[in-house]
Amino acid sequence: MSKNLFDKIWDLHSVTTLPTGQTQLFIGLHLVHEVTSPQAFAMLEELNMSVLCPDRTFATVDHIVPTEVQTRPFKDALAEKMIQTLDKNTRKHGIKFFSLESGEQGIIHVIGPEMGLTQPGMTIACGDSHTSTHGAFGAISFGIGTTQIRDALATQTLAITKPKVRKVQVNGSIKAPVSAKDIALYLISKLGVNGGIGYAYEFAGSAIEALDMEGRMTLCNMSIEGGARMGYINPDDVTANYLKGKRYSPKGVDWDKMTAFWEDIASAADAKYDDVIEFNGEDIEPMVTWGINPGQALPVTAKLPTLDSVPSDERQTTEQAYQHMLLEAGQAVDGISIDVAFIGSCTNGRISDLREAARIAQGHHIANHVKAIIVPGSMAVQRQAEAEGLDKIFTQAGFQWRNAGCSMCLAMNPDKLEGNQISASSSNRNFIGRQGSPSGRTLLMSPAMVAAAAIKGHVTDVRNFATQA
Amino acid sequence: MTQTDRNRIHVAGSCIPLPGNNIDTDRIIPARFMKCVTFEGLEAYAFYDERFNDDGSEKEFPMNDPRFKGGSIFLVNKNFGCGSSREHAPQAMARFGMKAIIGESFAEIFLGNCVSLGIPAVTADAEAIVALSQAVEASPALEVQIDLDEKVVRYSDLIVVIDIPEAARQSLIEGTWDSTAQLYANLEQINACIEALPYL
Numbered sequence: 289m290s291k292n293l294f295d296k297i298w299d300l301h302s303v304t305t306l307p308t309g310q311t312q313l314f315i316g317l318h319l320v321h322e323v324t325s326p327q328a329f330a331m332l333e334e335l336n337m338s339v340l341c342p343d344r345t346f347a348t349v350d351h352i353v354p355t356e357v358q359t360r361p362f363k364d365a366l367a368e369k370m371i372q373t374l375d376k377n378t379r380k381h382g383i384k385f386f387s388l389e390s391g392e393q394g395i396i397h398v399i400g401p402e403m404g405l406t407q408p409g410m411t412i413a414c415g416d417s418h419t420s421t422h423g424a425f426g427a428i429s430f431g432i433g434t435t436q437i438r439d440a441l442a443t444q445t446l447a448i449t450k451p452k453v454r455k456v457q458v459n460g461s462i463k464a465p466v467s468a469k470d471i472a473l474y475l476i477s478k479l480g481v482n483g484g485i486g487y488a489y490e491f492a493g494s495a496i497e498a499l500d501m502e503g504r505m506t507l508c509n510m511s512i513e514g515g516a517r518m519g520y521i522n523p524d525d526v527t528a529n530y531l532k533g534k535r536y537s538p539k540g541v542d543w544d545k546m547t548a549f550w551e552d553i554a555s556a557a558d559a560k561y562d563d564v565i566e567f568n569g570e571d572i573e574p575m576v577t578w579g580i581n582p583g584q585a586l587p588v589t590a591k592l593p594t595l596d597s598v599p600s601d602e603r604q605t606t607e608q609a610y611q612h613m614l615l616e617a618g619q620a621v622d623g624i625s626i627d628v629a630f631i632g633s634c635t636n637g638r639i640s641d642l643r644e645a646a647r648i649a650q651g652h653h654i655a656n657h658v659k660a661i662i663v664p665g666s667m668a669v670q671r672q673a674e675a676e677g678l679d680k681i682f683t684q685a686g687f688q689w690r691n692a693g694c695s696m697c698l699a700m701n702p703d704k705l706e707g708n709q710i711s712a713s714s715s716n717r718n719f720i721g722r723q724g725s726p727s728g729r730t731l732l733m734s735p736a737m738v739a740a741a742a743i744k745g746h747v748t749d750v751r752n753f754a755t756q757a
Numbered sequence: 758m759t760q761t762d763r764n765r766i767h768v769a770g771s772c773i774p775l776p777g778n779n780i781d782t783d784r785i786i787p788a789r790f791m792k793c794v795t796f797e798g799l800e801a802y803a804f805y806d807e808r809f810n811d812d813g814s815e816k817e818f819p820m821n822d823p824r825f826k827g828g829s830i831f832l833v834n835k836n837f838g839c840g841s842s843r844e845h846a847p848q849a850m851a852r853f854g855m856k857a858i859i860g861e862s863f864a865e866i867f868l869g870n871c872v873s874l875g876i877p878a879v880t881a882d883a884e885a886i887v888a889l890s891q892a893v894e895a896s897p898a899l900e901v902q903i904d905l906d907e908k909v910v911r912y913s914d915l916i917v918v919i920d921i922p923e924a925a926r927q928s929l930i931e932g933t934w935d936s937t938a939q940l941y942a943n944l945e946q947i948n949a950c951i952e953a954l955p956y957l
Binding site for chain 1: 936953
C-alpha cells in the first residue's frame with residue numbers, strides 16, 4: 289500500500305529521531321500572535337538565542353484588537369502592552385509583522401491563507417489550537433504551547449510524536465444552506481470531543497471535495513474541537529486555483545514546479561490509514577450546539593436530550609450543561625431565544641461566510657431585543673465585503689459592522705457577553721465563560737443560521753427562512 | 758541525576774480532586790487573564806470563575822477547600838485540558854502548586870505543555886481514578902506517590918498501574934523535557950532538511 293499525505297509530509301520534514309523516540313520535525317511556516325508569544329521571546333532571550341528562520345516566521349495581532357475604536361494607545365493598557373511587545377519582538381528578530389498600520393492585519397488563520405503563505409505540503413505551527421485550519425490546503429498544521437513556540441523560534445523544529453491517521457470520509461453531498469460548519473459540528477457530535485485524541489484527521493469523500501477552500505478551512509479549523517490536533521484535506525485543483533496569484537504563492541516556473549509537488553504530496557488512492565470511518569452528507573442538517581462543548585450539537589430539527597438518553601459517562605457533563613445553559617431536556621432546538629448574534633472568527637469570518645450571512649440578512653431587520661455584530665476575519669476581508677456592499681446590507685438590517693479581529697469568539701477585547709446573555713455564534717467554542725461572561729451562554733452554528741436567528745430573535749431552521757435576494 | 762530531577766519522576770504529595778470530563782483550558786484560565794506578557798502571578802487566576810463569585814468571595818470548589826490545601830497532585834477525569842493551546846493553563850496550575858496530574862485522559866496539547874514544564878501528566882483507568890478519588894475524599898492528607906520508573910501510583914497499600922506516552926516518560930527521566938538545546942544541537946541536520954524541501 290502507498291503512503292497518505294500525512295506520512296509523506298512527515299517524512300519530508302523529519303530532521304532526526306530524538307533519543308525519546310520523538311521526531312524532530314522541521315516547521316516550514318511558523319505563525320505568531322500577541323497572546324502566546326511574548327513569554328517565548330523572553331525565554332529565547334534568556335537563552336541568549338536568536339530566531340533561526342525569521343523569513344519563515346510571520347506575525348499579526350488579532351486576539352486583543354478592539355473592533356470599534358482602534359486609536360492607539362488602546363484604552364486597555366494591558367492590550368496596548370501586548371501589541372507593543374509583539375511589535376518590539378518582531379522588529380528585534382526581523383520577523384514580518386502584519387500590523388494594524390500595515391492594512392494587512394487579521395486573524396492569523398485568515399491572513400496566512402489569503403496571502404498565500406499557507407501552501408500544500410508544508411508543516412505549519414502556531415501557538416494557537418486553531419492552527420489546524422491550514423490543513424485545508426493539504427498541510428500538517430497544528431497548535432503548540434508557548435515553550436514549543438520558543439523551540440520553533442530558536443530551531444525552526446519541534447520535538448513531537450507522530451499521531452495516527454484516521455480517514456473521515458463524508459460521501460454523497462450536502463445541500464446548501466447546509467455548510468462546512470454543519471459538517472464540522474455533525475462529525476464532532478458523532479465522533480466525540482475526545483474522539484480524535486492521538487489522531488490526525490484526513491477529511492475526504494465527495495461531500496468534502498465539493499467544498500470551496502473557505503469551507504475546507506472551516507472544517508479543518510474545528511478538527512481540534514473533536515480532539516484531533518491536526519486535520520487536513522488533500523490538495524486538488526480547487527486548492528491550486530485558490531492559491532494562484534496570491535502574494536506569497538509561487539510564481540512563473542516555480543508555480544509549475546510547486547503544483548507538481550502538490551499533486552505528488554496528496555494521499556495515494558490506495559494509501560494506508562490507521563482507521564477509516566464513513567458518513568453520508570445527506571444525513572447532515574443545519575446543526576446547533578446547545579451545551580458546553582462543541583460535541584453537544586444537534587440538528588436544528590431535534591429536541592434536547594433527556595439525561596437517561598445520553599451515555600452514562602456523559603451524564604455529568606449533560607447535567608452541568610443544563611445547569612449552565614438554563615435550557616430543559618425535551619425542549620426543541622428551533623425556537624431557543626437569543627440575545628446576541630456574532631458572525632466572525634477564524635472558523636467563519638471569511639468573505640464567503642459574510643456573503644452567505646448577507647444573503648440571509650438582505651431586506652430584513654434583526655429582532656428588537658437582539659444585539660448583532662459582524663467582525664470580518666481580516667482587513668482584506670473587510671475591504672472586499674465593503675467593495676461588494678455587504679456592510680450596507682448588514683447595517684441596514686441592524687447589524688453592527690466592525691473592524692477585523694478575533695473579537696467575541698473569546699472576548700479578549702471589549703466585545704463580550706454580559707451576565708447570562710445567550711448568543712448565536714459562528715465561532716468554534718461554547719465553553720463556559722468563553723465569550724467573556726462567566727455565566728454567558730453560547731450556541732454555535734453556521735453564519736447563515738446566526739443571521740437567521742438574529743432576524744427572528746431565536747434559533748430557526750435557515751432552510752425554511754424566506755430570503756429576499 | 759539531581760534531587761530535583763528525581764523529584765520529577767518520583768512525585769509524592771496529597772491530592773486535589775477536580776471531578777468532571779472535558780474540563781477545557783478556558784475554564785482553567787479564562788481568556789481575560791491572558792492579557793499579560795509573562796506567566797508570573799497566573800496562579801491567582803487558575804480556575805478563577807469556578808473559585809470566585811463576581812464579588813470576589815470564594816465559591817465551594819476543591820481548590821478552595823481547606824481539606825485539600827497544599828495538594829500537589831491534581832486528580833482529573835476524561836479529556837482534561839481540551840480546547841485552547843494556551844500554556845497559561847498548566848502554568849497557572851503549576852504556580853498554584855501542581856507537581857503532577859493524574860487523569861483518565863488528557864487533550865494532546867495540554868499534555869505536551871505539561872511535559873514541557875517538567876510536569877508528569879499520567880493516565881489511569883476510570884475505576885482506578887474513582888477509587889483514588891474516594892480514598893482522597895475519605896482522607897484528604899493521604900500521601901500519593903507517582904513512580905515514573907515503575908509506571909505506578911502508590912497510596913495506602915495499593916499499587917495502581919499508570920500510563921504516560923513513552924517519549925514523555927523518557928524526557929522526564931532523562932531531564933530532556935526542556936528541549937531547545939537538544940534540538941539546536943542538530944543544526945546540521947536541520948540545514949540538510951531545509952536543503953531538501955522543495956518549497957524553500
